[in-house]
Amino acid sequence: MQDKNLINRKTYKEIKKMDRKDMELFLAKVYRNGxxxxxxxxxxxxxxxxxxxxxxxxxxxxxxxxxxxxQTAKEMEYDYR
Known part of the structure; x- marks a missing residue:
């Protein structure tokens, strides 16, 4: 997992306003990315x-x-991300 904030304040407010359909689309997008x-x-x-x-x-x-x-392969893994 990356060390960045996944949800900023703007996204949090948008999530709070979502209806069921919007939330399903949002969660599907999160799932696909994961x-x-x-x-x-x-x-x-x-x-x-x-x-x-x-x-x-x-x-x-x-x-x-x-x-x-x-060890070189392990370093490649970090470059790959």
Whole structure:
């Protein structure tokens, strides 16, 4: 989750004035955005799992090199967000 305010004062006031239909549309939008964020995070997790499996099968990659590669992958994750 990002470190920003998801709802500012203006949005809060708009939410308070919403009827049922408007609230359903708003919540559907929030859900879609959360789903997209979760899918993106899942893609990175799948990538790291596949990378780990490949590195474990690769001859000549020891624990030190493995750790350095996985650290770089972790840094890539923060750049990806």
């Amino acid at each position: 789903f997209k964020d979760g899918a993106a995070a899942g893609d990175m997790a799948d990538f790291k799992i596949r990378l780990s499996q490949i590195l474990n099968k690769t001859k000549g990659i020891g624990i030190v090199l493995y750790d350095r590669i996985m």
